[in-house]
Amino acid sequence: MFIEVFDDEAHQIQDVKWLAQGTIYPDVIESVSATGGPSATIKSHHNVGGLPDFMKLKIVEPLKALFKDEVRRVGASMDMDKQLLGRHPFPGPGLAIRILGDITAEKVRILQEVDAVFINGLKDAGLYDKVWQAGAILLPVNSVGVMGDERTYEKCVALRAVESTDGMTADWVNLPYEFLQKTSNDIINKVKGVNRVVYDISSKPPATIEWE
Amino acid sequence: MFIEVFDDEAHQIQDVKWLAQGTIYPDVIESVSATGGPSATIKSHHNVGGLPDFMKLKIVEPLKALFKDEVRRVGASMDMDKQLLGRHPFPGPGLAIRILGDITAEKVRILQEVDAVFINGLKDAGLYDKVWQAGAILLPVNSVGVMGDERTYEKCVALRAVESTDGMTADWVNLPYEFLQKTSNDIINKVKGVNRVVYDISSKPPATIEWE
Numbered sequence: 001m002f003i004e005v006f007d008d009e010a011h012q013i014q015d016v017k018w019l020a021q022g023t024i025y026p027d028v029i030e031s032v033s034a035t036g037g038p039s040a041t042i043k044s045h046h047n048v049g050g051l052p053d054f055m056k057l058k059i060v061e062p063l064k065a066l067f068k069d070e071v072r073r074v075g076a077s078m079d080m081d082k083q084l085l086g087r088h089p090f091p092g093p094g095l096a097i098r099i100l101g102d103i104t105a106e107k108v109r110i111l112q113e114v115d116a117v118f119i120n121g122l123k124d125a126g127l128y129d130k131v132w133q134a135g136a137i138l139l140p141v142n143s144v145g146v147m148g149d150e151r152t153y154e155k156c157v158a159l160r161a162v163e164s165t166d167g168m169t170a171d172w173v174n175l176p177y178e179f180l181q182k183t184s185n186d187i188i189n190k191v192k193g194v195n196r197v198v199y200d201i202s203s204k205p206p207a208t209i210e211w212e
Numbered sequence: 213m214f215i216e217v218f219d220d221e222a223h224q225i226q227d228v229k230w231l232a233q234g235t236i237y238p239d240v241i242e243s244v245s246a247t248g249g250p251s252a253t254i255k256s257h258h259n260v261g262g263l264p265d266f267m268k269l270k271i272v273e274p275l276k277a278l279f280k281d282e283v284r285r286v287g288a289s290m291d292m293d294k295q296l297l298g299r300h301p302f303p304g305p306g307l308a309i310r311i312l313g314d315i316t317a318e319k320v321r322i323l324q325e326v327d328a329v330f331i332n333g334l335k336d337a338g339l340y341d342k343v344w345q346a347g348a349i350l351l352p353v354n355s356v357g358v359m360g361d362e363r364t365y366e367k368c369v370a371l372r373a374v375e376s377t378d379g380m381t382a383d384w385v386n387l388p389y390e391f392l393q394k395t396s397n398d399i400i401n402k403v404k405g406v407n408r409v410v411y412d413i414s415s416k417p418p419a420t421i422e423w424e
């Protein structure tokens with residue numbers, strides 16, 4: 001479906017010849033079978049096998065052989081903006097893959113607000129650049145809470161923050177207690193529809209950075 | 213249904229007159245409406261309103277007016293075993309209420325094993341008595357992981373540990389990073405069916421101690 005939609009869009013641009021993709025080496029490794037055979041791959045959403053013949057675009061992937069830290073070194077040698085270079089990796093399909101279960105406009109709204117509280121909180125606390133990647137996952141799970149004298153039954157979000165140099169392996173970050181406490185309270189108090197926050201304490205392997 | 217099942221069982225015991233319940237004051241507070249009217253209550257599973265007339269048992273609840281720390285003081289003054297007195301609160305319905313979604317024998321097996329790793333880990337690390345209540349919740353959520361060259365798609369468990377004096381309010385505990393790291397790894401490596409662990413960083417209010 002990705003290929004079909006992409007091809008339709010590409011045909012609307014005049015005289016286009018090339019498709020540039022930001023593929024890096026870990027994408028290549030994790031999208032191909034380790035044995036060369038039909039065994040399971042880790043990532044299922046990457047289009048690193050090239051494009052089908054019917055597409056008129058040729059593909060160019062200048063970063064395909066580099067790990068992320070090497071990509072950043074290339075960028076630094078080209079005097080690129082530090083904020084661009086230091087930006088956390090973000091999933092190609094967007095926040096949608098961080099909504100487990102069915103995706104609705106309301107769930108996207110909730111996750112956007114949670115993500116903003118978390119990421120801006122990291123920046124305000126001077127922690128953003130100490131973390132390889134951070135994000136929030138909306139779980140398809142309701143749990144009981146209490147607001148005033150009322151019982152609530154609302155959604156749970158998981159926060160994820162990992163340290164890594166190449167994305168191939170990653171450790172969850174020991175964020176300060178006060179930061180997690182404040183962030184959890186801010187999310188529950190400010191984002192309507194959320195009454196519980198958990199922090200992912202799994203490393204990669206055996207877990208992955210993104211949940212899907 | 214609780215009343216019906218209970219009544220059937222009670223009729224099988226000869227000459228029984230009394231039902232002793234371990235109800236304590238927070239159960240009473242959280243099971244009745246704050247306004248006296250039909251508004252929402254926090255806990256929905258407690259039977260503190262007394263038994264229906266058709267039951268032959270009379271109820272006795274000697275601890276009904278005491279908070280947990282007061283119950284423990286009464287027990288200490290009676291020279292009760294410290295391990296009994298210091299035992300964490302545990303939900304009456306058992307691990308079943310810590311399995312979100314449908315309950316199967318396989319899920320109970322997973323949660324029993326996770327709970328054993330977590331609770332025994334707390335005891336081994338000398339942390340059990342520093343925590344008011346700890347437990348694990350099995351989420352109805354699968355996520356991607358990686359074991360060797362294989363992609364996995366297995367369950368996520370949430371760990372919960374809170375500090376409190378009366379159970380009415382509770383703060384999540386800042387367990388040591390090394391402990392959480394070891395526990396997370398032990399669970400994922402030893403318990404078949406789990407590939408991700410999260411730690412609940414919500415306080416009560418606005419969340420609750422148990423999820424259901």
